[in-house]
Amino acid sequence: MDIYETWGSKMKNNWTSKITGTVLVKVTGIGPERYLNDCMRKGIPLKDIKKVGEQCILFKIELRDLNRLRKIPRKKIYKVEFLSRKGFPFQFKRALKHIGFVMGIITFISLLFILSNMIWKIEIVGASPSVEYKVIKELNSMGIKRGVSQYSIPKLQEIQKNLQDKIPSITWIGVKLYGTTFHFQVVEKKLPKPDPILKPQHIVAKEKAIVTWMYVEKGKPLVMINDYVHKGQILVSGLLGTEENPIPIPAVGEIRGEVWREEYVAVPIHTNFQLLTGKTKRNYFMRIGKMEIKYWGFDKNTFKRYKDEKQEYQIKFLKWKLPIYLAKNSQFESKEVIRTYTKEEAKEVALKIGRKDVMKDLDKDAKILSEKVLHESIDNGKVDIRIFYKINEVISQPQTIVQGD
Amino acid sequence: MDLPPDVLLELPRITMIGQIHIYIENHRGLLVYSDKELRLLLKNGQLLIKGKDFVLKTMLPEEILLEGVIEHVYFVNE
Numbered sequence: 001m002d003i004y005e006t007w008g009s010k011m012k013n014n015w016t017s018k019i020t021g022t023v024l025v026k027v028t029g030i031g032p033e034r035y036l037n038d039c040m041r042k043g044i045p046l047k048d049i050k051k052v053g054e055q056c057i058l059f060k061i062e063l064r065d066l067n068r069l070r071k072i073p074r075k076k077i078y079k080v081e082f083l084s085r086k087g088f089p090f091q092f093k094r095a096l097k098h099i100g101f102v103m104g105i106i107t108f109i110s111l112l113f114i115l116s117n118m119i120w121k122i123e124i125v126g127a128s129p130s131v132e133y134k135v136i137k138e139l140n141s142m143g144i145k146r147g148v149s150q151y152s153i154p155k156l157q158e159i160q161k162n163l164q165d166k167i168p169s170i171t172w173i174g175v176k177l178y179g180t181t182f183h184f185q186v187v188e189k190k191l192p193k194p195d196p197i198l199k200p201q202h203i204v205a206k207e208k209a210i211v212t213w214m215y216v217e218k219g220k221p222l223v224m225i226n227d228y229v230h231k232g233q234i235l236v237s238g239l240l241g242t243e244e245n246p247i248p249i250p251a252v253g254e255i256r257g258e259v260w261r262e263e264y265v266a267v268p269i270h271t272n273f274q275l276l277t278g279k280t281k282r283n284y285f286m287r288i289g290k291m292e293i294k295y296w297g298f299d300k301n302t303f304k305r306y307k308d309e310k311q312e313y314q315i316k317f318l319k320w321k322l323p324i325y326l327a328k329n330s331q332f333e334s335k336e337v338i339r340t341y342t343k344e345e346a347k348e349v350a351l352k353i354g355r356k357d358v359m360k361d362l363d364k365d366a367k368i369l370s371e372k373v374l375h376e377s378i379d380n381g382k383v384d385i386r387i388f389y390k391i392n393e394v395i396s397q398p399q400t401i402v403q404g405d
Numbered sequence: 406m407d408l409p410p411d412v413l414l415e416l417p418r419i420t421m422i423g424q425i426h427i428y429i430e431n432h433r434g435l436l437v438y439s440d441k442e443l444r445l446l447l448k449n450g451q452l453l454i455k456g457k458d459f460v461l462k463t464m465l466p467e468e469i470l471l472e473g474v475i476e477h478v479y480f481v482n483e
Contacts, residue, residue, distance in 0.1 A: 037434045040466050051439045051462035059461075 021063035021087030022047070029078035032057040038072050063089060098376050117150050120180040127186035133165050135184060138298070145184065151206045160370030200401040203236040205229040209257030209395045219251025229257065229395070238401050248401045258397040260388065265350040267383045271339045274306070279333040284309065286327040287312070303333040346383035347376070366393035415448045421477070423436045427454060427478070436466075443471055450482040 027035050032055060039046055039061075049059040061069055065087075095102050122133045122139065130338055139145065141380075142162060144153050153159070160175045185373035203219065210229045219236040238251040281303070284296035309330045315322045326344065355368060368391055375386040411418040411431060420428040428443060429452065436451065437444040438461065443454040457475040 033435045033438050035463065036438070040434065040464060043466050046464040047462065049438070049464060053460075054439075057438070059464075 007251055019088045021085065021089040023066055023085050024060055024083040025069070026056065026058050026081040026083050027078055028056045028081075030055055032078065033074075035078055035080075039069065042068055042072060042328070044068050044075055049247040049310050058083075063087065071390065085281055093126045095264065102351045111373065113303060114149075116180060118180060119144065119146060119148050119150060119153070119182055120240070122146065122182045123182070124184045124186060127188060131167065131169055131186060131188055134169075135163060135173075135186065138166050150177070150375075198250035200238050201250045201398045202234045202238045202249045202401060203253055203255065205231055205233045205257070206395045206397045206401045207231045207259055208334075209259045211235070211255060211257045211395075212392060213256040214253070215255070216251075216253035218249060219253060221253075223255075225266070234399075235396060239363055251398075253396065255396040256392055257393065259391050259393055261391060262374070263354040263358050263387050265354045265385050265387065267339050267341065267346045267350045267353070267385075269343075269378075269381050269383065270345055272333045273337040273339060274305070274307070275337050277333045277335055279303070281331045283327070285325050289323060292327070297329075301331055303331055305334045305336065306331040307334055341383075343378065343383065347373075350383055350385040351387065354385065354389075358387075359387050362391065362393055417447050419452075421475065421478075424456070424467075424475045425474050426431055429437075429469045429471070431467055435459060435468075435469075439457060440473070445469065449482060450480060453479040455475075457477075 006228045009179060024266050029035070029387045032051075036046065036049065036057065044061060047060045049057060051057055066082075069080075107205060114298040122136070122144070124135055127135060138157075142154060142159065144159070156177060161175055161210045163173045163175075165295045166172060170186055170188050171189050174183075176183040176185075206388045208228070208230050210225055211225050214221060214223075214225060216236050216237075219238050220240060223235050224235075229235065236251040236253050237254050238249050239246040240249055241247040269349075281299055282297050283294060285294040287293075309332065311330075313326045315326065318377075351371070351373075355371070358368070361364065368389055370390045372388045373385060374388050375384075377384050408417060415431060415440060417429040417432055420426075422428075424439040431447075432452065433446040433448060435444075436446055438459075440459045441455065441457060443461075445452045445454075449461070454471065454475060456476040457474040459471060462472045464470075
């Protein structure tokens, strides 16, 4: 077994010799085997011994054994030559000749090493701009900014603790270092918004209405459901206490009421339309100043009716805009269509338009309770309609109590 | 004490792997070497190896590893 082990160790020598370096030796003379025996007696390991012809032997030795080989007395019958040198020490010597190249590689690797150990980006996620500014300021005071070496910064846990301690408006901050990027995940404290501080106020009616629904949170209600109210009438008073000694408070509440509107709508019976047929022609050209060069779409425009559309794109070079434009001219074929309503259809459309119009200047939660056509006539090819609406909407509106009255 | 005979009698220990390798320990020097023949001196007599494409892979004091196509191994006792 030990044989194979020693054998194995020799195999290992094979690749270690690449690092230590080997020398190819040529021995010529009568009976070169004697030279090999001399080496053997000196204990110099030889490798890859080849006999070339009758009086010539080639073999390899390790670089470190070269001096011992030189000590073997050269009998005159031998000629010992050192041919080629292989392995790292020799490659290194050769590499020194191309010093610029080697320096380049070393500089590149060291630069890459230095740059990859710096901080190049700081990302802050989840913070409002003001908190983000605070975090950045705090990081700068800790010495964390762009272009700083990663060795000079404190530990991640320390950064996290520091930030959490110093910025009270954050609940938690996650600190992660991805390569050269610092990633901060901020969770802000959500403080409830304080209620707006109300001044003493009444609640008055926005317009004349019949009260249909009341909700009073604060204040003294002065009206009841089904009361008719004028515009500006106080619905909920903000003055509590006795008449001689009133205590002004902000009245809060919501009052809905039934209000009235009138709309006038005119719908023409015949309407002309331009409809697009879907057929298009496109011309592409380049424009330099006033000169236009067409490069695509040479069909002549054969459409009787059409819509023109022009799109231009100015060509940019880096940050400069060039006076060259790429333009696209499109012609969409259109046709004229006459739409005709019957009287009933026109009325239907008018009612729809009326509903839309009346809702335009009302709140979103307003509801049309009922509508009634007051007047209807056909005049000049148009259907004229006057409509009356009953609407349920919020009629309350705050009014500040002027102090000192 | 049972020492192996190669240590006791200073005999060569020869290991062969098929025809391609032969490994000899306890030799006393190289007499003739070419790509067809290797003659080693032993304590008693000589060892003659014949074959083709011989290369001495390693040569250490008292150890030799020969590579090639080994055809004959003779002990020459004179």
